[in-house]
Every structure is written in C-alpha cells, then in structure tokens.
Amino acid sequence: MKFATFTSGGKTFYGAVTDTGMIALNDAFPEWPTLFDAVQADGLATLAQAAEGKPVTHTGVQYxxxxxxARRILCVGVNFPDRNAEYKDGSEQPKYMSLFPRFASGFTGHDRPLIRPPESHQLDYEGEVAIVIGKxxxxxxxxxxxxxxxALTLCNEGTIRDWVRHAKFNVTQGKNWDKSGAIGPWLVPFTxxxxxxxxxxxxxxxxxVRQDDVLSRMMHPVRxxxxxxxxxxxxxxxDIIVxxxxxxxxxxxDPPQYLKPGDVVEVEVAGIGTLRNTVEDEAL
Structure with a gap:
C-alpha cells in the first residue's frame, strides 16, 4: 500500500493511494494529524489496516x-562513480560522503510545477531515491x-546551478529555492x-532518458x-535521506541543457513509482 499527502477542496489530507483515488485517513487518527506524525509513531502498518476495504474518499486531488x-532532509552528493568523474579533477573515490541539508519548502509534490526563479535560469534536475527513517x-x-x-519515495533534487558556486565550499543556497525540487508521489513501506x-x-x-543507473553502483550505499x-x-x-x-x-x-518552462521531468524506479513534474517560471 502507498501513502500520500494531498489537497482537495482547499484542505490537506493524507491517506492511502488506490488506482481510483485516495482514501483519506486523517479523521481516523486525530493523534496523527499529518503523515509525518504517523511515520514518527511507526504507524504505516496501522494506516494500511485502517484503509483495507474502505471506499475512495477523494478523486482529482493535488499531490x-x-x-x-519534514524537519530534517539530508542529501548525499556525488555518490555514483560517473558523477565523480564528471568533475574532471582526477580524484579517486572519496573516503567520506558529501552531505548538505535541504528544507521542505524547497520541494513540491507530484504533478506540480518546479519553479524557475527570475534570478537564474540554471534550474537543473537530479533524480534520486529517498529513504524515510522509521526507527x-x-x-x-x-x-x-x-x-x-x-519507507521509500522519489526525489527530483532540483538545483539552481550557478547559486551553488556563490561561496567557496557551500552549496546550500543553490539547493533550497522554493519549490525547485519535488519529493513524492507517495511513501512505499520498506519491507x-x-x-x-x-x-x-x-x-x-x-x-x-537523461539518467539511468542502479543503486548497487553507489560509492556510498544506503547502509x-x-x-x-x-x-x-x-x-x-x-528524517529523510536523499x-x-x-x-x-x-x-x-555539452552544451548544458537546463530546465525551461513547459518541460516535463520524470523520475522512475520500479516498485516505487514515477515522480512527474512540469516547469514554470516564478510568478512575480
């Protein structure tokens, strides 16, 4: 079973995802007002039981x-051997992983637009698997x-490329533009x-196809x-680890191809799903 956060009629819900719509579960668990609260309480199995046999409550929703x-999102950078080679600095596989924080405000949901800001048109995509800590x-x-x-989910870790170079060793400002990336569409329990x-x-x-690789080749595996x-x-x-x-x-x-309005980006992993986003310029 899959679980999502969604909006319908101006209200936000969470619940189980089915082929025909959503089964909202908020009202059944007032002690867990958000999906984050359910994860914190190790409640995904309980949600699955509660959704079993229940009718769809919402269709035509926004993810x-x-x-x-989410309070803490940590991202692992340059974690595939070909990515390391892209830097053309002659470095061997690094002993330690590169890490940086992202904040929830930098992400939108499935089938929602990634936002390109007026300050830079170097909005880039990065397809990734994200894990959600349960214990x-x-x-x-x-x-x-x-x-x-x-649980597992997908991430398009959208980046404003020239803004990751504003400081000597700092990528944070290029990684946290509002709604520049996406996480979703849903959580798939890890079994x-x-x-x-x-x-x-x-x-x-x-x-x-722009990216195609297997997680078993990561220089620093998830474990x-x-x-x-x-x-x-x-x-x-x-906690989320991208x-x-x-x-x-x-x-x-060569030459670089940054995202532009009207583009459609899809991140796909069999068994998890497909995270799809369009691209729009920020409305000023």
Whole structure:
C-alpha cells in the first residue's frame, strides 16, 4: 500500500493511494494529524489496516510534497562513480560522503510545477531515491541499517546551478529555492532489501532518458549512509535521506541543457513509482 499527502477542496489530507483515488485517513487518527506524525509513531502498518476495504474518499486531488512538515532532509552528493568523474579533477573515490541539508519548502509534490526563479535560469534536475527513517538511532551499524527505514519515495533534487558556486565550499543556497525540487508521489513501506539493492533509477526530460543507473553502483550505499550520518547525529523517525543522483544532469551535457518552462521531468524506479513534474517560471 502507498501513502500520500494531498489537497482537495482547499484542505490537506493524507491517506492511502488506490488506482481510483485516495482514501483519506486523517479523521481516523486525530493523534496523527499529518503523515509525518504517523511515520514518527511507526504507524504505516496501522494506516494500511485502517484503509483495507474502505471506499475512495477523494478523486482529482493535488499531490503535495509527501512529508511537507519534514524537519530534517539530508542529501548525499556525488555518490555514483560517473558523477565523480564528471568533475574532471582526477580524484579517486572519496573516503567520506558529501552531505548538505535541504528544507521542505524547497520541494513540491507530484504533478506540480518546479519553479524557475527570475534570478537564474540554471534550474537543473537530479533524480534520486529517498529513504524515510522509521526507527531512530545513533551509531547504527551497517548490518542493522535497513531496520531503521520506514519507507521509500522519489526525489527530483532540483538545483539552481550557478547559486551553488556563490561561496567557496557551500552549496546550500543553490539547493533550497522554493519549490525547485519535488519529493513524492507517495511513501512505499520498506519491507525487503531488494527494494533498494535491486533498484534502477531512470530520469527522463520530455521523454528523453537523461539518467539511468542502479543503486548497487553507489560509492556510498544506503547502509553506509545511515551508518555514517548516525555517527554524528541521532537519526529520528521522519528524517529523510536523499541518497544520490547518477550522471546525466543538465549541467554536465555539452552544451548544458537546463530546465525551461513547459518541460516535463520524470523520475522512475520500479516498485516505487514515477515522480512527474512540469516547469514554470516564478510568478512575480
């Protein structure tokens, strides 16, 4: 079963996703007013039970960023060998992973537009798998890392390329423009290692494949990400880790091909789904 945050009639709900519409579950769980609260309470299995056999309550909805009140989002950068080679600096595989924070305000939902700001037209795409922590912990060993994952989702980690170069060693300002990226469409409960170990991520722009790789080639696998991050901070339920993007982003093409209004970007992983977004200029 899949779970989403959505808007209908000017109100925000969360619930189970079906082929014909949504089953809203907010009213059944007043102690969990948002999907984030349900994740924090280890409640996805309970939500699935509650949705079983229930009729669809909403159709024609708008998807929101799947956890719009997520408190902490950490992104792993340059995590595929071909991405490392793109930098053409002769560096070997790095011993430690690159990390940076993103904030929920920088993301929109499935089938919603990514926003290109007037300050820069270098809006780029990065298709990635994101994991949602379900059980917190500190200094989590790799052998136990998957026990701490509640769910999987997809991310288009949209980036304003020239703004990641505004400082000597800082990418934060290029990574956090409002609604420059997307997370969704939904959460898929994590139940077996194959969901990650055998995952293949494909990113298309206007139907053209731009990124295509498998997570098993990541320089820092998800188990290592959880181990490393939990060394310096206590992971908490509801934390999101965006695990890394393959080669093929627009900035690395010759010539570069940045997103423009009217483009359609799709990030697809079998077993999770497809995250689709259009592109619009910011309305001033």
């Amino acid at each position: 929101e960023m799947v956890l719009p009140n 917190g912990g500190r200094r989590i060993p790799q052998a136990n890392a998957y026990d701490h994952i509640a 077996e290692a194959a969901q990650l170990d055998e995952a293949r991520i494909i990113t298309r722009v206007n139907g053209e 290592r990400e959880i181990e490393y991050i939990s060394t310096f901070m206590t992971l908490e339920p509801g 695990t890394g993007t393959p080669t093929g982003s627009g900035a690395r093409l």
